[in-house]
Amino acid sequence: MGIAANVLFEPGLFTSQPVRVAVVAGSLVSIVSAVVGVFTVIRGQSFAGHSLGDLGTTGGSGAYLVGVNPLWGFVTFAILGSSAMELFGARRSRTRDMATGIVLGAGLGVAALFLYLCTQERNTTGATITILFGSMFAIRSSMIPIFVLLGLLALAIVGLFYRPLLLSTLNRDVAFARGVPVAALEVLYMVAMAIGVSLSCVTIGAILSTALLIGPAAAALRLTKRPGTAIACASGIALLVTWLGILLAYDSYYWPPVGRGWPVSFFVVTLILVAYLVADLFSRRASRRAGMPQGVSRPGLASRAAESGDEPLGAR
Numbered sequence: 001m002g003i004a005a006n007v008l009f010e011p012g013l014f015t016s017q018p019v020r021v022a023v024v025a026g027s028l029v030s031i032v033s034a035v036v037g038v039f040t041v042i043r044g045q046s047f048a049g050h051s052l053g054d055l056g057t058t059g060g061s062g063a064y065l066v067g068v069n070p071l072w073g074f075v076t077f078a079i080l081g082s083s084a085m086e087l088f089g090a091r092r093s094r095t096r097d098m099a100t101g102i103v104l105g106a107g108l109g110v111a112a113l114f115l116y117l118c119t120q121e122r123n124t125t126g127a128t129i130t131i132l133f134g135s136m137f138a139i140r141s142s143m144i145p146i147f148v149l150l151g152l153l154a155l156a157i158v159g160l161f162y163r164p165l166l167l168s169t170l171n172r173d174v175a176f177a178r179g180v181p182v183a184a185l186e187v188l189y190m191v192a193m194a195i196g197v198s199l200s201c202v203t204i205g206a207i208l209s210t211a212l213l214i215g216p217a218a219a220a221l222r223l224t225k226r227p228g229t230a231i232a233c234a235s236g237i238a239l240l241v242t243w244l245g246i247l248l249a250y251d252s253y254y255w256p257p258v259g260r261g262w263p264v265s266f267f268v269v270t271l272i273l274v275a276y277l278v279a280d281l282f283s284r285r286a287s288r289r290a291g292m293p294q295g296v297s298r299p300g301l302a303s304r305a306a307e308s309g310d311e312p313l314g315a316r
Helices: 002-008 017-042 046-065 070-087 093-122 126-133 141-160 162-170 172-177 182-204 209-223 227-254 264-290 301-305
Strands: none
Touching: 017 046, 017 141, 017 162, 017 182, 017 209, 017 227, 046 070, 046 182, 046 209, 070 141, 070 182, 141 162, 141 182, 162 172, 162 182, 172 182, 182 209, 182 264, 209 227, 209 264, 227 264
Protein backbone atom coordinates (compact mmCIF):
# COMPACT_ATOMS: atom_id res chain seq x y z
CA MET A 1 0.00 0.00 0.00
CA GLY A 2 2.82 2.34 0.92
CA ILE A 3 4.66 1.62 -2.33
CA ALA A 4 1.51 2.28 -4.38
CA ALA A 5 0.97 5.55 -2.51
CA ASN A 6 4.52 6.64 -3.24
CA VAL A 7 3.97 5.92 -6.92
CA LEU A 8 0.76 8.00 -7.06
CA PHE A 9 1.67 10.76 -4.62
CA GLU A 10 5.08 12.37 -4.59
CA PRO A 11 6.66 13.16 -1.18
CA GLY A 12 5.29 16.23 0.57
CA LEU A 13 1.96 16.34 -1.28
CA PHE A 14 -0.22 16.14 1.82
CA THR A 15 1.96 18.47 3.90
CA SER A 16 2.38 21.20 1.29
CA GLN A 17 0.60 24.43 2.24
CA PRO A 18 0.21 25.62 -1.39
CA VAL A 19 -1.38 22.27 -2.27
CA ARG A 20 -3.86 22.48 0.60
CA VAL A 21 -4.83 26.02 -0.39
CA ALA A 22 -5.14 24.95 -4.03
CA VAL A 23 -7.43 22.06 -3.09
CA VAL A 24 -9.72 24.26 -0.98
CA ALA A 25 -9.87 27.10 -3.50
CA GLY A 26 -10.10 24.77 -6.49
CA SER A 27 -12.92 22.75 -4.91
CA LEU A 28 -14.99 25.85 -4.18
CA VAL A 29 -14.44 27.30 -7.64
CA SER A 30 -15.29 23.94 -9.23
CA ILE A 31 -18.66 23.73 -7.49
CA VAL A 32 -19.59 27.35 -8.24
CA SER A 33 -18.53 27.00 -11.89
CA ALA A 34 -20.48 23.75 -12.28
CA VAL A 35 -23.71 25.11 -10.78
CA VAL A 36 -23.63 28.35 -12.76
CA GLY A 37 -22.28 26.53 -15.82
CA VAL A 38 -25.32 24.25 -16.17
CA PHE A 39 -27.57 27.29 -16.53
CA THR A 40 -25.05 28.93 -18.86
CA VAL A 41 -25.10 25.94 -21.20
CA ILE A 42 -28.88 25.54 -21.11
CA ARG A 43 -29.35 29.25 -21.82
CA GLY A 44 -26.95 29.07 -24.75
CA GLN A 45 -24.69 31.76 -23.29
CA SER A 46 -21.35 29.98 -23.50
CA PHE A 47 -20.04 32.85 -25.63
CA ALA A 48 -21.02 35.32 -22.92
CA GLY A 49 -19.17 33.22 -20.33
CA HIS A 50 -16.10 33.11 -22.56
CA SER A 51 -16.30 36.88 -23.06
CA LEU A 52 -16.45 37.52 -19.33
CA GLY A 53 -13.31 35.46 -18.93
CA ASP A 54 -11.56 37.53 -21.57
CA LEU A 55 -12.80 40.71 -19.92
CA GLY A 56 -11.23 39.40 -16.73
CA THR A 57 -7.90 39.97 -18.46
CA THR A 58 -8.72 43.67 -18.47
CA GLY A 59 -9.67 43.72 -14.81
CA GLY A 60 -6.81 41.52 -13.64
CA SER A 61 -4.15 43.45 -15.53
CA GLY A 62 -5.62 46.79 -14.43
CA ALA A 63 -5.64 45.69 -10.80
CA TYR A 64 -2.05 44.50 -11.02
CA LEU A 65 -1.05 47.78 -12.63
CA VAL A 66 -2.36 49.82 -9.68
CA GLY A 67 -1.13 47.36 -7.06
CA VAL A 68 -4.46 45.71 -6.15
CA ASN A 69 -5.14 41.97 -5.87
CA PRO A 70 -6.13 40.77 -9.38
CA LEU A 71 -9.23 39.02 -7.97
CA TRP A 72 -10.91 42.39 -7.39
CA GLY A 73 -10.13 43.40 -10.93
CA PHE A 74 -11.57 40.16 -12.28
CA VAL A 75 -14.77 40.55 -10.26
CA THR A 76 -15.25 44.25 -11.00
CA PHE A 77 -14.77 44.02 -14.74
CA ALA A 78 -16.75 40.79 -15.04
CA ILE A 79 -19.75 42.35 -13.29
CA LEU A 80 -19.40 45.57 -15.31
CA GLY A 81 -19.10 43.53 -18.51
CA SER A 82 -22.10 41.38 -17.70
CA SER A 83 -24.13 44.50 -16.85
CA ALA A 84 -23.14 46.09 -20.16
CA MET A 85 -24.16 42.96 -22.05
CA GLU A 86 -27.51 42.95 -20.29
CA LEU A 87 -27.94 46.69 -20.84
CA PHE A 88 -27.30 46.40 -24.57
CA GLY A 89 -29.17 43.38 -24.21
CA ALA A 90 -30.49 41.46 -26.31
CA ARG A 91 -33.47 39.22 -25.89
CA ARG A 92 -32.74 37.44 -29.16
CA SER A 93 -29.59 35.37 -29.41
CA ARG A 94 -28.36 37.19 -32.52
CA THR A 95 -28.41 40.67 -30.99
CA ARG A 96 -27.24 39.26 -27.65
CA ASP A 97 -24.13 37.84 -29.29
CA MET A 98 -23.59 41.12 -31.13
CA ALA A 99 -23.73 43.08 -27.85
CA THR A 100 -21.38 40.56 -26.24
CA GLY A 101 -18.91 40.91 -29.11
CA ILE A 102 -18.93 44.71 -28.87
CA VAL A 103 -18.26 44.66 -25.13
CA LEU A 104 -15.61 41.97 -25.57
CA GLY A 105 -13.76 43.90 -28.26
CA ALA A 106 -13.65 47.07 -26.19
CA GLY A 107 -12.48 45.18 -23.11
CA LEU A 108 -9.68 43.35 -24.92
CA GLY A 109 -8.44 46.62 -26.37
CA VAL A 110 -8.09 48.07 -22.87
CA ALA A 111 -6.52 44.79 -21.67
CA ALA A 112 -3.82 45.08 -24.34
CA LEU A 113 -2.95 48.54 -23.03
CA PHE A 114 -2.88 47.43 -19.38
CA LEU A 115 -0.70 44.39 -20.12
CA TYR A 116 1.69 46.56 -22.13
CA LEU A 117 1.97 49.05 -19.27
CA CYS A 118 2.52 46.19 -16.80
CA THR A 119 5.47 44.86 -18.77
CA GLN A 120 6.91 48.37 -19.26
CA GLU A 121 6.58 49.67 -15.73
CA ARG A 122 7.23 46.45 -13.81
CA ASN A 123 9.69 44.99 -16.35
CA THR A 124 8.28 41.50 -15.91
CA THR A 125 6.13 39.06 -17.84
CA GLY A 126 5.22 37.04 -14.73
CA ALA A 127 2.04 39.04 -14.13
CA THR A 128 0.91 38.49 -17.70
CA ILE A 129 1.37 34.72 -17.43
CA THR A 130 -0.45 34.58 -14.09
CA ILE A 131 -3.37 36.69 -15.30
CA LEU A 132 -3.80 34.81 -18.55
CA PHE A 133 -3.17 31.26 -17.31
CA GLY A 134 -3.58 31.43 -13.53
CA SER A 135 -1.89 29.33 -10.85
CA MET A 136 -3.71 27.54 -8.05
CA PHE A 137 -0.42 27.08 -6.20
CA ALA A 138 0.07 30.85 -6.08
CA ILE A 139 -3.22 31.56 -4.24
CA ARG A 140 -2.59 32.88 -0.72
CA SER A 141 -4.42 31.33 2.22
CA SER A 142 -5.66 34.80 3.20
CA MET A 143 -7.75 34.81 0.01
CA ILE A 144 -9.79 31.74 1.01
CA PRO A 145 -12.41 33.67 3.07
CA ILE A 146 -12.98 35.99 0.10
CA PHE A 147 -13.35 32.99 -2.20
CA VAL A 148 -15.90 31.52 0.21
CA LEU A 149 -17.95 34.72 0.45
CA LEU A 150 -18.05 35.25 -3.32
CA GLY A 151 -18.78 31.58 -3.96
CA LEU A 152 -21.62 31.52 -1.45
CA LEU A 153 -23.09 34.65 -3.03
CA ALA A 154 -23.18 33.03 -6.47
CA LEU A 155 -24.62 29.78 -5.08
CA ALA A 156 -27.21 31.70 -3.05
CA ILE A 157 -28.45 33.49 -6.17
CA VAL A 158 -28.95 30.21 -8.00
CA GLY A 159 -30.35 28.38 -4.96
CA LEU A 160 -32.86 31.03 -3.89
CA PHE A 161 -34.22 31.59 -7.41
CA TYR A 162 -33.68 28.11 -8.81
CA ARG A 163 -37.18 27.34 -10.11
CA PRO A 164 -38.10 30.76 -11.57
CA LEU A 165 -34.60 30.98 -13.03
CA LEU A 166 -35.00 27.56 -14.62
CA LEU A 167 -38.40 28.48 -16.04
CA SER A 168 -37.13 31.76 -17.51
CA THR A 169 -34.16 29.85 -18.93
CA LEU A 170 -36.36 27.30 -20.69
CA ASN A 171 -39.08 29.68 -21.88
CA ARG A 172 -38.87 33.40 -21.25
CA ASP A 173 -42.38 34.12 -22.50
CA VAL A 174 -44.01 31.50 -20.26
CA ALA A 175 -42.07 32.80 -17.26
CA PHE A 176 -43.17 36.36 -18.00
CA ALA A 177 -46.80 35.25 -18.36
CA ARG A 178 -46.61 33.57 -14.96
CA GLY A 179 -45.45 36.79 -13.30
CA VAL A 180 -41.78 35.87 -12.96
CA PRO A 181 -39.56 39.00 -12.80
CA VAL A 182 -37.56 37.86 -15.81
CA ALA A 183 -35.43 40.99 -16.25
CA ALA A 184 -34.34 41.02 -12.60
CA LEU A 185 -33.56 37.29 -12.71
CA GLU A 186 -31.43 37.73 -15.80
CA VAL A 187 -29.40 40.44 -14.08
CA LEU A 188 -28.92 38.25 -11.00
CA TYR A 189 -27.90 35.31 -13.15
CA MET A 190 -25.33 37.43 -14.98
CA VAL A 191 -23.89 38.51 -11.62
CA ALA A 192 -23.64 34.86 -10.53
CA MET A 193 -21.94 33.96 -13.81
CA ALA A 194 -19.56 36.92 -13.46
CA ILE A 195 -18.54 35.74 -9.99
CA GLY A 196 -18.05 32.16 -11.18
CA VAL A 197 -15.91 33.29 -14.11
CA SER A 198 -13.88 35.64 -11.89
CA LEU A 199 -13.03 32.89 -9.42
CA SER A 200 -12.13 30.61 -12.30
CA CYS A 201 -9.86 33.33 -13.73
CA VAL A 202 -7.81 33.31 -10.54
CA THR A 203 -7.42 29.54 -10.46
CA ILE A 204 -6.84 28.53 -14.10
CA GLY A 205 -6.46 31.92 -15.80
CA ALA A 206 -8.62 34.36 -17.72
CA ILE A 207 -8.09 32.66 -21.07
CA LEU A 208 -8.96 29.18 -19.81
CA SER A 209 -11.72 30.09 -17.35
CA THR A 210 -14.46 29.11 -19.80
CA ALA A 211 -13.27 25.50 -19.72
CA LEU A 212 -14.22 25.10 -16.05
CA LEU A 213 -17.49 26.98 -16.52
CA ILE A 214 -18.68 25.18 -19.64
CA GLY A 215 -16.85 21.84 -19.83
CA PRO A 216 -18.20 19.95 -16.78
CA ALA A 217 -21.71 21.33 -17.35
CA ALA A 218 -21.70 20.31 -21.01
CA ALA A 219 -20.43 16.84 -20.10
CA ALA A 220 -23.11 16.44 -17.42
CA LEU A 221 -25.87 17.50 -19.81
CA ARG A 222 -24.70 14.78 -22.22
CA LEU A 223 -25.33 12.22 -19.47
CA THR A 224 -28.64 13.52 -18.09
CA LYS A 225 -31.39 15.92 -19.12
CA ARG A 226 -32.55 16.63 -15.57
CA PRO A 227 -31.23 20.03 -14.39
CA GLY A 228 -30.81 19.06 -10.74
CA THR A 229 -29.05 15.83 -11.61
CA ALA A 230 -26.92 17.67 -14.17
CA ILE A 231 -25.78 20.16 -11.52
CA ALA A 232 -24.76 17.34 -9.18
CA CYS A 233 -23.01 15.48 -12.00
CA ALA A 234 -21.22 18.62 -13.24
CA SER A 235 -20.02 19.37 -9.71
CA GLY A 236 -18.61 15.86 -9.40
CA ILE A 237 -16.83 16.12 -12.75
CA ALA A 238 -15.42 19.56 -11.93
CA LEU A 239 -14.13 18.42 -8.55
CA LEU A 240 -12.56 15.30 -10.03
CA VAL A 241 -10.69 17.09 -12.82
CA THR A 242 -9.53 19.81 -10.43
CA TRP A 243 -8.20 17.37 -7.84
CA LEU A 244 -6.51 15.25 -10.49
CA GLY A 245 -5.09 18.38 -12.10
CA ILE A 246 -3.55 19.49 -8.79
CA LEU A 247 -2.12 16.00 -8.21
CA LEU A 248 -0.59 15.75 -11.67
CA ALA A 249 0.79 19.30 -11.53
CA TYR A 250 2.45 18.58 -8.19
CA ASP A 251 3.86 15.26 -9.40
CA SER A 252 5.15 16.90 -12.58
CA TYR A 253 7.80 18.72 -10.54
CA TYR A 254 9.50 15.34 -10.28
CA TRP A 255 9.19 14.58 -14.00
CA PRO A 256 12.00 15.42 -16.43
CA PRO A 257 13.19 18.12 -16.42
CA VAL A 258 13.11 17.86 -12.62
CA GLY A 259 12.04 21.00 -10.79
CA ARG A 260 10.04 22.50 -13.64
CA GLY A 261 6.49 21.48 -13.02
CA TRP A 262 3.75 21.72 -15.62
CA PRO A 263 0.94 24.26 -15.02
CA VAL A 264 -2.19 23.14 -13.21
CA SER A 265 -4.32 24.84 -15.84
CA PHE A 266 -3.01 22.53 -18.56
CA PHE A 267 -3.99 19.41 -16.66
CA VAL A 268 -7.41 20.72 -15.62
CA VAL A 269 -8.38 21.81 -19.14
CA THR A 270 -7.08 18.57 -20.69
CA LEU A 271 -9.01 16.45 -18.19
CA ILE A 272 -12.17 18.47 -18.86
CA LEU A 273 -11.83 17.69 -22.57
CA VAL A 274 -11.38 13.98 -21.79
CA ALA A 275 -14.43 14.03 -19.48
CA TYR A 276 -16.58 15.62 -22.19
CA LEU A 277 -15.45 13.13 -24.83
CA VAL A 278 -16.22 10.21 -22.51
CA ALA A 279 -19.64 11.67 -21.64
CA ASP A 280 -20.40 12.21 -25.32
CA LEU A 281 -19.43 8.61 -26.08
CA PHE A 282 -21.75 7.29 -23.36
CA SER A 283 -24.55 9.55 -24.59
CA ARG A 284 -24.24 8.31 -28.16
CA ARG A 285 -24.21 4.68 -27.08
CA ALA A 286 -27.24 5.21 -24.85
CA SER A 287 -29.12 6.85 -27.73
CA ARG A 288 -28.33 3.95 -30.07
CA ARG A 289 -29.46 1.41 -27.51
CA ALA A 290 -32.69 3.33 -26.98
CA GLY A 291 -33.28 3.41 -30.73
CA MET A 292 -34.11 7.12 -30.83
CA PRO A 293 -32.32 10.22 -32.16
CA GLN A 294 -30.47 12.46 -29.73
CA GLY A 295 -32.06 15.66 -28.55
CA VAL A 296 -35.69 14.45 -28.69
CA SER A 297 -37.82 16.86 -26.73
CA ARG A 298 -41.00 16.51 -24.74
CA PRO A 299 -43.91 18.86 -25.29
CA GLY A 300 -44.92 21.28 -22.56
CA LEU A 301 -41.56 21.15 -20.80
CA ALA A 302 -41.37 24.83 -19.95
CA SER A 303 -44.78 24.79 -18.28
CA ARG A 304 -43.95 21.72 -16.20
CA ALA A 305 -40.63 23.24 -15.17
CA ALA A 306 -42.57 25.75 -13.08
CA GLU A 307 -43.97 22.89 -11.04
CA SER A 308 -40.82 20.80 -10.73
CA GLY A 309 -37.21 21.95 -10.69
CA ASP A 310 -35.89 18.68 -12.09
CA GLU A 311 -37.91 17.96 -15.20
CA PRO A 312 -36.00 16.53 -18.17
CA LEU A 313 -34.68 19.07 -20.63
CA GLY A 314 -35.64 18.93 -24.25
CA ALA A 315 -34.29 20.66 -27.31
CA ARG A 316 -35.03 24.37 -27.20
